[in-house]
Structure formats: structure tokens, C-alpha cells
Amino acid sequence: MNASLLPTGSAYFLTQETATPERHTLSVLVDNEPGILARVVGLITARGFNIESLTVSETEHDKRLSRITLVTVAVPKTLTQIKLQLERLVPVHKVHDLTAEGAALERELALIKVKGTGEHRSETLRLADAFRAQVVDATTESFVFEVTGKSSKIDSFIALMVPLGLVEVVRTGLAAISRGPEGM
CATH class of the missing domain: 3.30.70.260 (ACT domain)
Known part of the structure; x- marks a missing residue:
């Protein structure tokens, strides 16, 4: 038993x-x-x-x-x-x-470095635009994107960047606040 x-x-x-x-x-x-x-x-x-x-x-x-x-x-x-x-x-x-x-509002910020050469460069930029990722640094060989939103959105963007040349990811962790007029 x-x-x-x-x-x-x-x-x-x-x-x-x-x-x-x-x-x-x-x-x-x-x-x-x-x-x-x-x-x-x-x-x-x-x-x-x-x-x-x-x-x-x-x-x-x-x-x-x-x-x-x-x-x-x-x-x-x-x-x-x-x-x-x-x-x-x-x-x-x-x-x-x-x-x-x-329902609380939850957001996270991530900086994501991706290699960006050849035909992958335009595909990387197209996907970044679809996710509203901001280019915060660019060289002829790489990009650094800033992405904010729900953690699931950031996870999805990272997954799409892997085959395109994902190099590195840095995440802030979750910031959250309750909805409505009351404060903490």
C-alpha cells in the first residue's frame, strides 16, 4: 500500500x-x-x-x-x-x-543575435518584421534584434532563428502587473 x-x-x-x-x-x-x-x-x-x-x-x-x-x-x-x-x-x-x-499583463524583453549573410539575411529581416523585432545592431555578417512581448512570442521567434543562424540569446525575465485601477 x-x-x-x-x-x-x-x-x-x-x-x-x-x-x-x-x-x-x-x-x-x-x-x-x-x-x-x-x-x-x-x-x-x-x-x-x-x-x-x-x-x-x-x-x-x-x-x-x-x-x-x-x-x-x-x-x-x-x-x-x-x-x-x-x-x-x-x-x-x-x-x-x-x-x-x-489576467495580469506579462512581458519579457530579449536580445537575439543572428548571423545574417547571403539569402538568409533577407529571410531573417522578413521574420523579424513579422514579429515586430527591432534591429538594434547590424553588421554585414549579423544582426542583434530586440523583441518584447509574451514569453511564448519570444520562444517562437527564437525557434525560427535557429535554422537561420541563431548565435546567442539574452532574456530579461518576466515583468508583470495586474490589470485595473488598483496598484500594489
Whole structure:
């Protein structure tokens, strides 16, 4: 018998953990002070969860506040624990689960270097135009494109650049904000 289903003197042994991990975007408003990023990241990674995306920037200079936007995958029960523990950290002001709160706006920026010679050069430019990628550097042998949008859009553009001579990719990580008139 499965060890998690053995009787323990409680009826709770009858339920099996069937929740599947979900991808969530968390927005955390913190004091901009040394060590806070390490504490937030440590809290999540100590529980064995990977951070898929992480961005941090000062958002209110006068108040010395920064916003940490992170994406992780966890079962709902664990995600609730993570949020509650984040809220208890002293320099944390607010924690929002943008995924649970509804449709949030999510964008990412990528710089993508592609070889661009011969007949591939015109095809590369045509596809970049279709994806609204901006040429931020060009030589006779290569391009560097700036692409912004949903992560899936950037993934698609990168996949199309591979056979055309993809050299290198740099991504910022996800920036996200909730919709509507309310702020964090």
C-alpha cells in the first residue's frame, strides 16, 4: 500500500495529494535593502522549487521600494505556504499572486543575435518584421534584434532563428502587473 495512504488515526490519510503543479507569477513589494533578494530566493529554493524567471528593480525611489517579480511552479498548497512565509519577512510590504488574481499583463524583453549573410539575411529581416523585432545592431555578417512581448512570442521567434543562424540569446525575465485601477 502507498505509504501516504496508511492509516494514521485520522481520516486525512484517505485523501491523496493529487494536485498538479501550477505556474504562478508572484509580485513582491520590498524595501530596497541589501540581502532582501537573497532572503526571498532562499525561502523559495529551500523548499525545493525552481524559480523560472526573476526580475528586480527599484519602483519607488523616494520610498526606497523595489518590486520582485518571480515565476515558479508549485502545487497550490505549497504556493500558499510560500506566499504566507514571504509576507512574514520583515522588509516585505505586499505579496500578490498575479496568476490567482486574474489576467495580469506579462512581458519579457530579449536580445537575439543572428548571423545574417547571403539569402538568409533577407529571410531573417522578413521574420523579424513579422514579429515586430527591432534591429538594434547590424553588421554585414549579423544582426542583434530586440523583441518584447509574451514569453511564448519570444520562444517562437527564437525557434525560427535557429535554422537561420541563431548565435546567442539574452532574456530579461518576466515583468508583470495586474490589470485595473488598483496598484500594489
